[in-house]
Amino acid sequence: MISHARALIYHSREDLRIAEVPLRPLTEGEVLVRIRVCGLCPGEIMDWYMAKKAPFTPGHELVGEVVAVGSGVTAFRGGERVVVHHHAPCGACRFCRRGDSVHCPTWRSTRLIPGGLSTYAIVPPPVVERDLLPIPDHVPDEAAAFTEPLATVVKALRRAGLREGDRVAVIGLGVMGLLHGMVALRWGAERVWGIERLPARREIAVRFGILPLSPEEAAERIREESEGWGADVVVVGPGSVEAIELGWSLAAPGGTLLLFTPTPPEARWPVDVHTLYFREIRVIPSYSAGPPEMREALALLSEGLPVESLITHRLSLEEAPQGYQAMRSYEALKVLVYPFR
Ligand SMILES: [Zn+2]
Ligand SMILES: [Zn+2]
CATH class of the missing domain: 3.90.180.10 (Medium-chain alcohol dehydrogenases, catalytic domain)
Incomplete structure (x- = not known):
């Protein structure tokens, strides 16, 4: 024994x-x-x-x-x-x-x-x-x-209500971001943009069919490539208000902002509720x-x-x-x- x-x-x-x-x-x-x-x-x-x-x-x-x-x-x-x-x-x-x-x-x-x-x-x-x-x-x-x-990614994309033909933006291309991109494409996403500040990680993402963008260019490029609407599902990888704000700026009307990572307990996100209401943006956390x-x-x-x-x-x-x-x-x-x- x-x-x-x-x-x-x-x-x-x-x-x-x-x-x-x-x-x-x-x-x-x-x-x-x-x-x-x-x-x-x-x-x-x-x-x-x-x-x-x-x-x-x-x-x-x-x-x-x-x-x-x-x-x-x-x-x-x-x-x-x-x-x-x-x-x-x-x-x-x-x-x-x-x-x-x-x-x-x-x-x-x-x-x-x-x-x-x-x-x-x-x-x-x-x-x-x-x-x-x-x-x-x-x-x-x-x-x-x-x-x-991978199970946490499966749960997150299910909770986000991902549908075939959706356009998805993933913020952060570490392992979890790359897994989100891989599963979203497998489940029929029309395209997945991956937003990442490190060039080496953007290069890796290309291998999986993810369209890499830097945070600076993300909002403009995603608008250009979506008839001005934005992403139907935005997966926010990093647990920071800054990343949530970036995600918020990318979500299409009727879209979902998926919060994949917790923020520290003291973090507060001052949300524009008026816009959230009229654009019907769903904010969905997914834990484990x-x-x-x-x-x-x-x-x-x-x-x-x-x-x-x-x-x-x-x-x-x-x-x-x-x-x-x-x-x-x-x-x-x-x-x-x-x-x-
Ligand atoms: Zn874990
Ligand atoms: Zn129980």
């Missing part, structure tokens, strides 16, 4: 340590996974967000292998390669019945022990029952590691994702969505802090951590 895990502990932005963490025996309904790979999430370099959770073990984009099951678990017996979600809803409460997994109290209280950036993790019963997904044999670990981030989106994301990966070309760094657990550094300096796109490397 495995009694310890080696895990990354986040104390503060400058203080990330590797520690031996004791693992208690499994209780009813739990599963132990050996973690094969875990992606680093852009949310993990959002310092205000991390500070309120510290100290803890980050990592929620993981692929593992079931190595032990608690009593009462019948769906897994050991040896299965799985995508492990870090939260799962109860499936029965008022929020679950309305399809709002992320507001379910069970979703909010479930977590992996200790977390994804670890050699092993205990998976709680709600996740085992509702969001521990066997990976088809033809899907490699590195593609499967995109399931959770639940079991249906996880399944849809894994299906997209299984069909070959070309996500692996977004991987720029493959690191050991000890090197994970360098991965965060490379994300902060915009050198990295997707960073994958191999706990057993």
